[in-house]
Amino acid sequence: MLQRRREVVPFNQVQGVTSTNICAYSNGDDHFFSVERHYYHGIFLGxxxxxxxxxxxxxxxxxxxxxxxxxYAADIWTQLKSLERVTDGKQIPLIPHINGSFEKPKCGSLLIYPRSSALPSGHVAIICDVIPGFIRIAEQNYEYYNWSDNYSRQIPLIFKNNCYYIEDEHEVYGWMQISNSENLEPLDETKVDLILKQYQQTNSIGTLERCTLPNKNTPLSFAWLNKNDNAENLFMQLYGSDLVRTDTNTLPYYKADQDLLLNVGGISNEMHEMFLNATEYVLENDDLLKHFCIPEIFWPKIRQSWLNEQSLAITGRFDFGFNGKEIKVFEYNADSAAALFEMAVIQEKWAQTINFERTFMSGFQLHNILMKNWKKFSTIKRVHILIDDDQEELLTAYYMQNVLKDVNIDSKICILTNDLYWDNNSKIIDNEGFQVELVWKLWMWETVFSDYIQCEKDGNLTKEIKGEHPYLHQILLSNQIKVIEPLWKVIPSNKAILPVLWLLYPNHPNLLRSEYMLTDNIKQGAFVKKPIVGRAGHNVTLYDVNGDAVIDETTGKFIDRNCIYQELFSLTNYDGYYPIIGSWIIHGLFAGFGIREDKKLITDGDSPVTACCIVWK
Incomplete structure (x- = not known):
């Protein structure tokens, strides 16, 4: 009989519940680090x-x-001697028993594993039951399947030579028994005020520092990038191969501590969920949806996409401001992959070449998490990468092609629709005969809408002639073709969602007041006027209090778009530069961040991506 394939429980969902009603949650993957701290009644748990x-x-x-x-779990064996009761600070000794002890394991003991190639940090579990010939344990971050009972695994317990051996597939240090465990009571949820303040932590916001290295001792131009790699070669053509940027004669980079990383990660995950909630709220409210200036003919398809295409969402990037005390979200580029290559690859290679002090770079997980999520599409014969005739988009496309190659997925970059054609069966194929089934695009959805409307005016909506190129909308709005990023992303990526966020979550500590109209509340302080649809900081204007004077502004091609008004958040000036944190969400979870900086107050597409390292203290 064929066995049913076990499905991995996604991150943040319950895998199982112990007999004592303690939930175990899935980490989703061996190599994923969520960077989210968990507190309970103010106590940091991990x-x-x-x-x-x-x-x-x-x-x-x-x-x-x-x-x-x-x-690290393995260090519990050598470093931990006792527990502490949170209500009175009493020390509770731990009694270690090596694997092969004369003492039989007892329920409630900690089972400790050493470091190994399979468990690089070791492992810790709770022994929740001891039965003839076995122990049963409860744990997290070992396997990622639903428990079949109120424990995660059952492991043989062998009694030989008057000693007890736990015979797991991995080496076991032993177990640590809690002294007088039977006399310890569960936490009384009605008396949490008895928890001593010394166990409750305040979450520090973190620090960011701009650093520079002199270039006089550093070779400025040599093979730190691979000319045989399409993405790296194009990067050199666009920006040169010097380690030093053209706007400075030093080697600048940013240094963040672990608290800032953890806060950016936690806030990113929370903001993503809030933007999704706001998206659903908008799609259920026609009056709100009108603010997004999306032609009504596309509304049903957007709603269908929201219901059926959640799994097609891969990347999105928040723009955050940080002033040393607060982190605020400016907007969510939910349908953008701009600067992904620089933050995932270039800053890492730059750092390896310069070789300065760091624990890791701020984009350390990006590439691996992208690979993990693309593996879900491994049955597709070919992914077609659709881009405009633009060098920046080509750079990003080359990088995504590298990611796909790393997971053995074939791909083809299609500039405009030049390499795509209609065949005899009203299918769209490329110039090598591969049918277009899954597209990863860099086109704005608004461009697709405009293409549809223009074709409607010209009477070409249903034009399908063998051997001719399809129109853009015929590809990306086709019911036969899956598109990444999906159509519903047009809602959270539109800045018209920002007032909805403020409506749903007023005075949230990471939001800025945003309105559709220039209200008295907005004019009480300095504010920003920005188009609801735009890119690269185009057509943004900063005003002082009451809007009496313009502080800064940019021009661009989005001058005719509706605008929203947002409270101005003052950024910290670092050596004459203003940094913006670009925080990446991949398939719904934080995956890393990068920094763009500029001497101007408004960051745009020309603002350089600057390396950022994490120093874990």
Whole structure:
């Protein structure tokens, strides 16, 4: 009989529940680091959803105890001597038993694994039951399937030579028994005010520092990039091969601490969920949807996309401002991949060449998470990458082609629609005969709408002639072709959603007041006027209080678009530069960030991406 394939439980969803009602959540992947801290009643438990987080949460809920912050599970065996009760600070000794102990394992003990190639940080689990010949354990971040019972795994317990051995597939250090465990009470949720303040932490916002290295001792032009790689070669053609930018004679980079990284990650995940909620709210409200200036003929298809194409969403990027005290979201580029290559690859190669102090770079997970998400489309014969005739888009397309190659997915870059044709069966094929089934595009959806409307005026909506090129809308609005990013992304990427966010989440600490009209509330301070549809900072104007004077402005091709008004957030000036944090969401979760900086107050497409490293203290 064929066995049913076990499905991986997505990140943040419950995998199982212990008999004592403690939930275990899926981390989704061995290599994924969520950068989200988990607190309970102000007590830091760990990062979602690592094995240490589960152990600390289980101990808190079942024994009213926690242990000190130990980063790696394997180190619990050598560094942890006791637990602490959070209501009175009492030290509760831990009794270590090596695997092969005379003592039989007991329920509630910590099972500790050393580092190995399969478990590079080690592992910790809770022994939740001991039965003849087996122990049963509860854990997180080991496997990612639904539990079949109230425990995650059952492991053989062998008694030989008067000793007890836990025979798992991985080496086991042993177990740590809680002294007088039976006398420890679960946390009383009605008396959380008894938790000592020393166990409750304040979340620091983090720090950002602009650093420079002198270039006089650094070779400025040599093979730090690969000329045989299409993306890297085009990058050199566009920006040169010097390590030093043309606007400075130093080597600038930013340095962030772990608190800023963790806050950017946590806020990004929260903002993504809020923007999705706002998207659904807009799609259920015609009066709000009118503010987005999307022709009504496309509304039903957008709503269908929202219902059926959530899985086609891969990338999006938040623009955040940071002033040393607060992080604010400016907008969500939910349908953009601009600067992805620079933040995922270029800054890493730059850092390796310069070789300065760092723990890792701010885009350290981007490439691997992109690969992981593209693997879901591995049955597709070919992905067609559709772009405009634009060198920046070609750079991003080359990079995405590299990602696809890394997961063994064939792809073809199509500039405009020059390499695409109608065949005999009203199918769209490329010039090598491959049918177009899945498209990754860099076209704005607004351009697709304009193409449709123009064809409607010209009477070409249904034109399908063998051997001729299809129109853009015939590809991207086809019911037979899947498109990444999907059509529903036109809602969260439109700045008309910003007033909706403020309506749904007024005074949220990471939002800026945004309105469709220039209200008295907006005019009480400096404010920004920006088009609801635009790119690269075009047609943005900054005003002082009451709008009496223009602080700064940009020109561009979006001058005829409706606008929204947003409270102005003052950025910190670092050595004459203003940085913007570009935080990436990949398939719904934070994956890393990068920084663009400029001497101007308004960041645009010409503002250079500047390397940012994380120094974990």
């Amino acid at each position: 990062f979602k959803w690592e094995c240490i987080e589960f152990a600390r949460r289980w101990l808190l809920m079942r024994k009213s105890c926690i242990f000190s912050n130990i980063p």
